[in-house]
Amino acid sequence: MESENTLLWVVAADALDDYFLRLTFNDGCVKLFDCKPLIKQYKAYSPLLEEKTFHDISLDCWTVTWKNGTIDVAPEYLYDNSSPWYDVNEGPAELVAEKPATYKTK
Numbered sequence: 890m891e892s893e894n895t896l897l898w899v900v901a902a903d904a905l906d907d908y909f910l911r912l913t914f915n916d917g918c919v920k921l922f923d924c925k926p927l928i929k930q931y932k933a934y935s936p937l938l939e940e941k942t943f944h945d946i947s948l949d950c951w952t953v954t955w956k957n958g959t960i961d962v963a964p965e966y967l968y969d970n971s972s973p974w975y976d977v978n979e980g981p982a983e984l985v986a987e988k989p990a991t992y993k994t995k
Contacts, residue, residue, distance in 0.1 A: 897964045898951040904944040908937070910953065911974055912967055920971030927962065934960060 901913035908924040924943070928934045937943045937955060946953050954961040 897968050899948060899953055899964050899967065902946055902948060902953045904946050908943060910946070910967075912953070912971060914964070914968055918968070919974040920968065921974045922967050922971040936960065 895916070898915050899912050900915050903911040905911055905921075908928065910922040910924060911919065912922055913919050924934070924937060928937050937960065942955060946955055947958070948954070949958060949961070952961050952964040952967065
């Protein structure tokens with residue numbers, strides 16, 4: 890889903906193993922973002938190669954940041970370049986997907 894003219898921001902974030910972020914957006918979507926391509930492609934993200942730095946994330950008003958806000962990623966970029974989050978420990982009825990309201994819970 891493209892973000893079009895909708896204002897998006899990250900309301901919760903978790904740094905996971907292998908440079909992934911689990912992100913919750915203000916529209917209710919929970920997504921998985923792979924940071925490896927950014928880290929490999931752009932020198933500005935190279936400090937995130939240090940695992941301790943990567944896991945030390947913060948939220949500002951809009952997005953995730955590292956190193957006291959000196960490193961960040963636009964929330965629209967995170968949204969458009971993430972995959973829906975699926976928790977393998979939960980059944981299919983508990984999926985969080987692009988349109989969470991379309992899935993009924995138990």
